[in-house]
Amino acid sequence: MQHFVVVGILVILTTVLTYLGLDVAGLAKHQHPVSASLQSISIDQLWNWEMMVISFLFSLIIVPMLYSLIVFRQKKGELEDGEHMEGNATLEVVWTVVPIFLVVIFAYLGGKSLGDVRRVDPQAVTIFVKAQQFTWTFEYPEYGIISSELHIPVNKQVVLKMTSADVIHSFWVPEFRIKQDVVPGRYTEYRVTPILVGDYKVRCAELCGTSHSYMENAVIVDTQEDYDTWIAEQVEIAKLASLTPEGQGQLLVARNGCTGCHSLNGTRLTGPTWLNIYGREEEMNDGSKIVIDDAYIAESILDPNAHIVATYASPSQMPAFVFTDEEIANIIAYLKTLK
Incomplete structure (x- = not known):
């Protein structure tokens, strides 16, 4: 009985220390990054409860195991076998029923949290x-x-x-x-x-x-x-943008997400930067050199793999866009303004 009491106390202490350690690391009640939405409140609460249970289960496994390794290890001079033990019906019932209750409880909490996350506001x-x-x-x-x-x-x-x-x-x-x-x-x-x-x-x-x-x-x-x-x-x-060709070109660029691959500030992304691009001479991956003009830009929009700038992936990941001649001219007019 003494061993059960000692192990029980150690399990409780280890559970508390484990949970506090997780909390300090931002993985329990005080989470990182900061909670910034109404939906995150119920999610964080559910996560916090899960960390408590995980801390307990971790302690319930580790503490008895380490305690047994230390206290019940074979001592010098001991040659006889340990006490023979067979099944424990009470223990088997407990470790079957308790997890079932935990699963049901967390199923309810999870469903409640999901309901909070998906709650509809008609004025959204x-x-x-x-x-x-x-x-x-x-x-x-x-x-x-x-x-x-x-x-x-x-x-x-x-x-x-x-x-x-x-x-x-x-x-x-x-x-x-x-x-x-x-x-x-x-x-x-x-x-x-x-x-x-x-x-x-x-x-x-x-x-x-x-x-x-x-x-x-x-x-x-x-x-x-x-x-x-x-x-x-x-x-x-x-x-105002809709009144000029370059403004309409800028709207087309925004609508089609072009700046996800082409930066406007000189930063290298998946595709060449558009800063100072018009009139610039670029070396292609076949060794040729091409001046970036109206014809090259139009070709690159309609057939991105026709000529690929050196050091960039071939074949190009850029999809072939379908634009009218006027839309292409508007995009070119916008690129000319990026100085």
Whole structure:
């Protein structure tokens, strides 16, 4: 009986210490990264309970095992066999019934958490999301805005209606705790109610190609006032852009997610940067040199594998786009402004 008491006390102490260690590491009650959505509250609570049970089960296995290895080891001079023991019906009933109760309890808690995550607000803000290798594009249908940044108002549910232009992606903002696959040919929904103003990032959580690790865009949770201001600014920008060829070209670039592979600031991505691209001489992967002019840009849009810049992957990962001659001319006009 003494051994059972000692082991019981050690199991309790080890459970507490294990849980506190997980908590300090940001894996229990105080999680990292910070919780920034209403849906994350129930998810974090469920995770916290799971960490408590895991700490106990870990201790329940490790402590008796180590205690037995130390206390009941064969001592010097002991040659006889240990005490012969056969099954324990009571113990077998306990370790069958208790796990069943735990499974039922966590099934209920999991269902409750799922219900909290999927609860529908009829006044939710609707935003369309398009994923493609290797960027995200956000469209605000109520205002006719297309952006590479996701701006959402704090304390208001947002429903993202998401689809993919190529392969399966997965929308993941760690601070929101929710992850949702984005599938070609269909729309999936992602509902979130942000509760903490700040700047975050959406990452693709599904391996989607060679530049998968670079597929991240800014997510900004604004106050309602800042959100309304941003919407007004974007509406005005879109209105002015539609008046010029280069402005229409910029809108086409945003709508088709071109900056996911072509940076505007000189940074090397999957494709060549567009900064100072027009008129530049580039060496191709066949050793030839070509000046980047109207003809080359049009050819590259319609047939990306015709001529590939040296040091970039061949065949090109860029899909062949279908644009009218006017749309191609507008894109070229926009590229000419990137100095």
